[in-house]
Amino acid sequence: MPPCDPNYTSCAPIVQDIQTVVADLDGGLLISRNPFPYFMLIAIEAGSLLRGLLLLLLSPLIHLLYTFVSEPTAIQLMIFISMFGLKIRDIRTTARAVLPRFYAADVREDSWREFSSVCGRRIAVTAIPTVMVEPFVRDFLGGDGVLGTEIDVNPRSGRATGFVKMPGVLAGKLKKLAIKQEFGDESPDLGIGCEASDHDFVSLCKKGYNIVHQGSSAVPVHQDPLNRRIIFHDGRLVQRPTSLNAIITFLWIPLGFILAVVRIFFHIPLPIYMVHRSARIFGVNIIIHGQPPPPPSPGSPGFIYVCNHRTAIDPLIIAIALGRKVSCVTYSLGHFSELVSPIPTVPLTRDRATDAARISALLSDGDLVICPEGTTCREPFLLRFSALFAELSDRIVPVAVNTAPSMFYGSTVRGWKSMDPFFVFMNPRPIFEITFLDPMPTEMTCTGGRTAIEVANHVQRLLGCTLGFECTTLTRKDKYMMLAGHTGVVDNSSKMEPSKSQ
Structure with a gap:
């Protein structure tokens, strides 16, 4: 099996025998690796401004968990704050009507070109809850499925508990396990990952690439080449609610x-x-x-x-x-x-x-x-x-x-x-x-x-x-x-x- 290219910045031409591709979403297909803005959108649009403010106040802790503890711990905390007690119906509606506009503006041109050129099966893998990203991956990227974190929902109330189903947040070696379960003995033809953290699952593929982020070299794709175009979207926020934008927004709201x-x-x-x-x-x-x-x-x-x-x-x-x-x-x-x-x-x-x-x-x-x-x-x-x-x-x-x-x-x-x-x-x-x-x-x-x-x-x-x-x-x-x-x-x-x- 060919080793992953550790210095990948743009994919080599796809050969005709590649029929399946597995690509990391955050940092692979998307330029940004930070899912915080999308959890903020869920918190505000499916929840309330107060829930969004709580997520913002805890963002320094989330950053520390990302840096010094682990990605799954930080994501679990964001899931709990942004989704606890919300109706799963409202989360799905927000994921369908609000998130795609922001995701579409963040698609990485080179990896999207390779992902879309595969005429066979295209799968996105991510640590983010599947319910958040599946509408965008299927409708805009033309993906056939998403391997992501599954959130726990109370079957009686239809509300999210704030926790995730086993085996937990899909990160690190769990991505590799999920791909093995999905594809069985037949390895995917192409894997697109994001730096060393995705080496485990990319190494399963017959041909693998790891994207190394080098400053602001990544170029976003224009929306026209995407599988579909955004005409309608919902939500109150114009700008992507990054930490800085969210701080400015919440400071401005009373005034x-x-x-x-x-x-x-x-x-x-x-x-x-x-x-x-x-x-x-x-x-x-x-x-x-x-x-x-x-x-x-x-x-x-x-x-x-x-x-x-x-x-x-x-x-x-x-x-x-x-x-x-x-x-x-x-x-x-x-x-x-x-x-x-x-x-x-x-x-x-x-x-x-x-x-x-x-x-x-x-x-x-x-x-x-x-x-x-x-x-x-x-x-x-x-x-x-x-x-x-x-x-x-x-x-x-x-x-x-x-x-x-x-x-x-x-x-x-x-x-x-x-x-x-x-x-x-x-x-x-x-x-x-x-x-x-x-x-x-x-x-x-x-x-x-x-x-x-x-x-x-x-x-x-x-x-x-x-x-x-x-x-x-x-x-x-x-x-x-x-x-x-x-x-x-x-x-x-x-x-x-x-x-x-x-």
């Missing part, structure tokens, strides 16, 4: 919440035409491009301002950019957000006839903002536009909305939606970029002979070109199905073309 309260409630009694300038005093930057049409004259119907959907407060930001109150329709808005909203908000029912009647009534009173995607999308993609707006008016103004959150996302699938506006304004310097496009010419509306679907698709493409976003045929239902219980990802080959029908 940020106070600042958000001031930013929101100071402007509620102000005339809306004053908000654009006064918002700058509190660090909120609203950048406006283009020239919107003037308000409708008495007796004439209003314009429909059709925008993409980035945060829960997009209609409010458009109203501020216009300098006048406009109505908006929404599918889901927290009761508190609806109560304090300075512009009229009208809920939609998803019954087409009822919603059409409500929108028509609003247009007879003035301008209206509508987000035909039906839900927010954080990544540079546009979801399929509902065509209802095109059936009800030919006075259509496309509006491109973009944001630049630095610390918190202002949308969530699992969390309290009433907190969405607060998280938007808890960012140190919220930035909103609003671009008003020219009103749609009559010949490009239903009045000009176009179908409602053609109009909706045309508006989607206009906004996509303006923002540099990719148009998809995905819908609100796709998003919630993906994040709530199915794949959570989209194949590169499907639904990534510009939408042609609705």
Whole structure:
């Protein structure tokens, strides 16, 4: 059996007879060997901020255990703090909807190239709990399975006990044992490990490589070559919660919440035409491009301002950019957000006839903002536009909305939606970029002979070109199905073309 290469920095070309590969995840397929940020995400997103704060406070002890005791001891402590008492369902949902975005940004290009080039069986091995990494490995790396630590779950309550099943945290010689059990007498063709700690399991393979980390030489892979692309993800945090980022975040949260309260409630009694300038005093930057049409004259119907959907407060930001109150329709808005909203908000029912009647009534009173995607999308993609707006008016103004959150996302699938506006304004310097496009010419509306679907698709493409976003045929239902219980990802080959029908 060929020995492991102790100085491996990039794999040699894979030969055709290699049909199976076993790769260490942390430090092998991923650049970072430190799993702390992912346990922090589980603690915060599946648990609470208090649980995340406890994990952060104990991070010096965890580091000492890693350095002077053993990796399994440190990982067991992180498992206990981040998972004890949590429903296994919530842990799985977080692993599917939150973790992949951060994992995908940390994939090592050279080892991923070799892992993905094997056309046969691909297995990832890790000391991290299988429940945390399996959705990412299968859906994004195209792996066939994960050999990882199995957490213990109370069968009656469905909650994690904070401990692990035998034989314990999968590290060191236990990785070798797990691979022997998985493959039996047939050794894997290729093993990719991380430095000397993985020599035991790499030595089982017919051909083995150990990655030696040399400073910052590792290059992350661009997400496009991954097996699938991230379009939807959940969670409040923008930055990977490393120890330093977590410290900054927790120090900022009390000040940020106070600042958000001031930013929101100071402007509620102000005339809306004053908000654009006064918002700058509190660090909120609203950048406006283009020239919107003037308000409708008495007796004439209003314009429909059709925008993409980035945060829960997009209609409010458009109203501020216009300098006048406009109505908006929404599918889901927290009761508190609806109560304090300075512009009229009208809920939609998803019954087409009822919603059409409500929108028509609003247009007879003035301008209206509508987000035909039906839900927010954080990544540079546009979801399929509902065509209802095109059936009800030919006075259509496309509006491109973009944001630049630095610390918190202002949308969530699992969390309290009433907190969405607060998280938007808890960012140190919220930035909103609003671009008003020219009103749609009559010949490009239903009045000009176009179908409602053609109009909706045309508006989607206009906004996509303006923002540099990719148009998809995905819908609100796709998003919630993906994040709530199915794949959570989209194949590169499907639904990534510009939408042609609705």
